[in-house]
Structure formats: C-alpha cells, structure tokens
Amino acid sequence: MQTWLGLAPVGRRVQDSAVADRASEDTVDFDAVFRRYAPYVGAIVARLVGRADDVDDIVQDVFFQAHRGLHTLRDPEAVRPWLTRIAVRRSRRWLRRHWHVRFFASDTADDFDNLADPSASPEQRAEISRIYRELRKMPADQRVVWVLRTVEGETLESIATLVGCSLSTVQRRLRAAQAMMERLR
Amino acid sequence: MNDEENTRPGQLPIAVRWDSARTERLLGRVHARIDRARRVRRGLLASLPVVALVLLAAFGFHRWSRHDIAATPLPAGGHVAARIVLLGDGSRVELRDAETELRVRSDAPSLFRVELASGAGRFHVTHAAGRTFEVIAGPVTVAVVGTDFTVELLEERVRVQVHEGTVRVSWPEDSRTLSLGESGLFPPAAAEPAASSPGAGVTPAVQAYRSSVSRHDYAEAYGVLSRHPGVVGDSVDDLLTAADVARLSGHAAQAVPYLERIATGHPSDGRAPLAQFTLGRTLLGLGRAVEAEQAFAQVRRRWPNSPLAEDALVRQIEAAARAGDLKAAQKLAEEYDQAYPQGRRRSEARRHAGIE
Numbered sequence: 001m002q003t004w005l006g007l008a009p010v011g012r013r014v015q016d017s018a019v020a021d022r023a024s025e026d027t028v029d030f031d032a033v034f035r036r037y038a039p040y041v042g043a044i045v046a047r048l049v050g051r052a053d054d055v056d057d058i059v060q061d062v063f064f065q066a067h068r069g070l071h072t073l074r075d076p077e078a079v080r081p082w083l084t085r086i087a088v089r090r091s092r093r094w095l096r097r098h099w100h101v102r103f104f105a106s107d108t109a110d111d112f113d114n115l116a117d118p119s120a121s122p123e124q125r126a127e128i129s130r131i132y133r134e135l136r137k138m139p140a141d142q143r144v145v146w147v148l149r150t151v152e153g154e155t156l157e158s159i160a161t162l163v164g165c166s167l168s169t170v171q172r173r174l175r176a177a178q179a180m181m182e183r184l185r
Numbered sequence: 186m187n188d189e190e191n192t193r194p195g196q197l198p199i200a201v202r203w204d205s206a207r208t209e210r211l212l213g214r215v216h217a218r219i220d221r222a223r224r225v226r227r228g229l230l231a232s233l234p235v236v237a238l239v240l241l242a243a244f245g246f247h248r249w250s251r252h253d254i255a256a257t258p259l260p261a262g263g264h265v266a267a268r269i270v271l272l273g274d275g276s277r278v279e280l281r282d283a284e285t286e287l288r289v290r291s292d293a294p295s296l297f298r299v300e301l302a303s304g305a306g307r308f309h310v311t312h313a314a315g316r317t318f319e320v321i322a323g324p325v326t327v328a329v330v331g332t333d334f335t336v337e338l339l340e341e342r343v344r345v346q347v348h349e350g351t352v353r354v355s356w357p358e359d360s361r362t363l364s365l366g367e368s369g370l371f372p373p374a375a376a377e378p379a380a381s382s383p384g385a386g387v388t389p390a391v392q393a394y395r396s397s398v399s400r401h402d403y404a405e406a407y408g409v410l411s412r413h414p415g416v417v418g419d420s421v422d423d424l425l426t427a428a429d430v431a432r433l434s435g436h437a438a439q440a441v442p443y444l445e446r447i448a449t450g451h452p453s454d455g456r457a458p459l460a461q462f463t464l465g466r467t468l469l470g471l472g473r474a475v476e477a478e479q480a481f482a483q484v485r486r487r488w489p490n491s492p493l494a495e496d497a498l499v500r501q502i503e504a505a506a507r508a509g510d511l512k513a514a515q516k517l518a519e520e521y522d523q524a525y526p527q528g529r530r531r532s533e534a535r536r537h538a539g540i541e
Contacts, residue, residue: 034212039203046201055201056211063215064222117198124198131197141340149492151197153529157496168425168459171492172340 030070033079034063040080041087047151048091048144050132052114054098061090088144088162095140138180145170146177272299275311276318280304281337290321305337307348325371326355334363337399342370346399366392368399391416398426407434421447421454428463437467448483458484458491465497469504478504478513495521499530503537514538 038059045058065086073079112129120128135143144163148154154162160170229236270278270287274297278287285304291297295315301322310318310329320327322336325343332350336343345354346368354361356372363369390413397406407430410416417427424443431440444467447460465480481501485494498521505514518538521528528534535541 031212034215035208038208038211039201042201042203043199047197047199052201056207056214059211060215060218063211064218067215067219114202115199117200118202120198128197128199151199153527155496155499155528155530156492157500158529167463167493168456169340171459174492176341 030063030067033066033070037080037083038063041083044084044087044152045091046115048088048147049094050112050115050135054094058087058090058094062087065090085162085164088148089164092140092144092163095143099140134181138177142173142177142180145173146181149174272297274313274316274318277309279307279309281306291319301336301338303338305335305344307333307335309333310350324356328353328355335399339370342372344368344370344399346396368395388413388416398430403430403434406430407436407439411439417443419446419450421451421456421460424451425456425460428460428467432467437471440467441471448487452487458488458493461487462493462497462500465500465504469500469507474504474508478508478510495525495528495530498524499534499537502534506537506539511539515540 041062042055042059045062046052046055049055049058062083066083069082070079073082112132113125115132116125116128135147138146141163145159148159148162149156156167156170156174160167163170268280270280272278273289273292276297278299280287281304285306286302287306288300288302289298290300296317296319297313298319298321301320306320308318308320308329310332318329320336322338322343325345327334327336327345329350329352332352333348334350334352335346335348337345345352345363347363347365349365351362351364354363354369354371358372361369361371390409394406394409394413394416397403397409410427410430417423424447428440428443431437431443441464444460444464447454448457448464451457461480461484465477465484468474468477468480478501481497481504484491484497485501488494491497498517502514502517502521505511505517515538518534518540521531521534525531532541
C-alpha cells in the first residue's frame, strides 16, 4: 500500500474488530510521523510550558494521543496542524495540573537557560528568563494564548482553533495577559 | 523538517536541543506505552462479559436499595465531575458539563461548604435547621438556608441565578441578597447594578430570553427572539449575544443584521472589528462569498491595526477565490506576502489563491 509518510488511504473495512483495531493503527507509519514531527512538537511544548525538563513527558503524551487518531487523517497536510493542536492542549493541561511549579520552582536563570537556543546572546538569555519567570504568575489559559500570539506568532483565528475557544475569548485572554505582562514589567 | 521550524519565532531565540538519539529514545517509550494500552484494552475486552454482569448486578442492587437517588455521592474532601452529585447533607448538584469541578471544603454540623473550582452547577439545597450551605466560586461566596440556584464560574466573575428561595452573595468588598427569579454577575463591575430583578421594568419575554441565554439554551432563546425581536437592545453586548443566539441555534443568516448593526452603530467600540470579522465568516459559511469578501475588506480598511487584520486578509483571499475571482485572490496573496513576510498563514493564503 502506497503511503505518504506512512499515511495510508482511510476507509478500509476489516471485519474482525480486534484485527481492525490493530490494522487501522498499523497502516499508518507512525514511526515516520514521529521522527519527522517530534522535534517540532518538542519545540512548541518547550515554548508553552517554559520547562525543558518536562518536554519529553508531554511529547510522549501528544504522540500517544496522536497514535489513536492518526489513521483517520485524510490529508497529509493536516498532520502538522493536528499535532500542533494536540500539543497546545496537552501543554495547557500540564500547566493547569502543575500550577504548583510557579510557587515552588526556584527563580534562577538556570531554570530557563536550557530553553535558549545555543546561538542566543547573554542579553537574549536574560530576556527569556525574565519573560518565563513572569509567565509563571499567569493563569494557564492566558499564558497559552500569550505565548501562541507573542512567541509563536500565531494569528488570533489560528489560536482560537488551536485552543478550542471562540475568537472573543482569545481576545479577552490576550488582553488580560498583556495587561499582566505590562504590570509585571 | 528544518531547524527554522523548530526555532521559530522572531523575537525570542528559544529551542530545545534535539537529536536523533532523543527521538529514538522517546519513540521507544511511546511504543512501550502503546503496547501497554493495547494489553489493557485486550484484557478489558476479555473481561467485558464479567464486568457487564457485575455492573448489572450492582445497578440492580443500587436501584433496589436507593431507588430514590440517581446521583453520585461526593464525600468530604473529594471532588467529582459527574453530571449529578449527591452531597453529604442531602443536597443535590447538577453539574453543567465534564469540565465542571466541585470540591467539598467543609462538612461541619453548622456549615456545609463546597467550592466550585470550574464550570457551573445548579444547586438544590436541602434545608437543615441551624446549618448553612455555602458555595465558594472564585472571590464570591453564596450562602443559603434552603433553595435552588445556579452558580457559574466565568473567566473574571461569577454568575448567580436563583430559581427558588433566597441566597446571600458575598465578595471581598460587599454582599447582596438575591431572591426568586433574580440573577447577577459578581463581583459587580463599577457603576453596574449587581443584580437584575425580573420585576424591575423587564418584560416576561426579556426575562425568558435572558434566562435561556444564561443556560446556554440557544434554541429556546432563538424561539423567544424570533417571536419578540424587541428583546434585543442596542448595546454591543446585546447585539453580540443576539448574533450568537442566532448562529449557535442554527440560524446563521439571522445573525447577519445584528453583526452589521455593531459595525455601523458602534464603529469605535473595541469589539467592532471582531463583529465585522464574524460577519465575514458567517457570510462565507452561508455561501455569500462576495459579501464576505467585502466584510473582510472592511475589517482591514476600517481597523488596519486590529490584531485580526492578518486573519481578515487570509479570509478575504479565501472569499475572493470562492467567489470565482482568482485574479483578485492572487493579488491579495501578494499583498499578504508583503505585509506579513513571516506570516504563519502564508501557505494557507497561497493555497486559497491557487498559487501552491
């Protein structure tokens, strides 16, 4: 069966349900998708949660969830935005569940140092540390919208799709986040 | 996948260090997890008949022993996300959805206190002499003796609506008593009445409309709206709500005039660009591509600095292409390239214009 990145045409029916379950998952070359997109998903997750140490766990969650639905995608171009959406929602869930991190984590620049690109200047590293230290104080929903807009450069409509809320909610969260960042400056 | 995509954004050079060893290590872990899940799933499937029998027996026993209660009990200190929960004092709570989270904070002889951590719930409180029932939702505390009311935790405030009896709503600065039929947003915004009374100059139609909207019952709200168009005021809030009611109840075409009224009657309001953009999307969804293109063009012309301007341009390209004007779509796609050289929607814009 010819595949794009292992993405087989969908719609094949298999009678035996146990076989169908396994077959539908395995017609997709999951490994190829993982190898191609794991670095991209890891980068987005890192920017959203601001903790390089936890990226691996969240990336695993993203692809574990993706594994169950990957075979349903018909359009190869849909893979990346679909994975992005899962990554954003998993990261938001992580931020909500790990709210204590912002209270108990230390505030040293080292915490954020491994977020910076190796080519980043000392000034840029300091700026990254300052921003992510301030983001710790922000509610998860506002933080995710702010990072998607300001760091990822996503448009409001894309953010609404990624997060799964209305445009007006995105605008409201963004305004609140921007006001908070201004106050914290 | 090139490095540029992983180190994305303009201002902040953020990137995780990633190599093939890390990819393979993680892939191995994901596969191990998938295999574990498969084993669990097979085990569950194999034990399904037994589980079904046990559940059936448990259900029968439950019906036999507690046939009057169809709710999940919520112990002190516990929290649930079930649809209906039964509290330790005999009160019942209908949770709005799976996102709603409720916790019991106190189960003392004189006080039963629960915290609404997220979402909304309707509380049917059982009267108990000498015992106060309290719901904490964000900064607001709702105290009752015996009544039926709804508490909804919104982003910045809390909506309280009383269906029966009386409640006392407190927030750090003040408190307010709400009686049957009254509702309000708390803490109240400055210069805004804390609660609306159904008797204070509000017609029954308006009351029914607001009640349906607060319950997110858009079909019912649209029924009221179509019979009594006068229930909609002229404020931006009223018009946006009416447009939402029409769209979310499956009457998108009826949302158009409300959205148009915002753009024409309230052009300086901060929500006007959003209303105009939503108008364009609604028209596009209705297949009125030419009008949609004009609506998106207006977003860009009237509010060029709006954060929606980039989205409006992409949608304008899509609308032009759908209207059959591919030449205009391609010209607009070139405009996008110039205005947003690093734009995240570049390939989408070009695809709409038939360039890619």
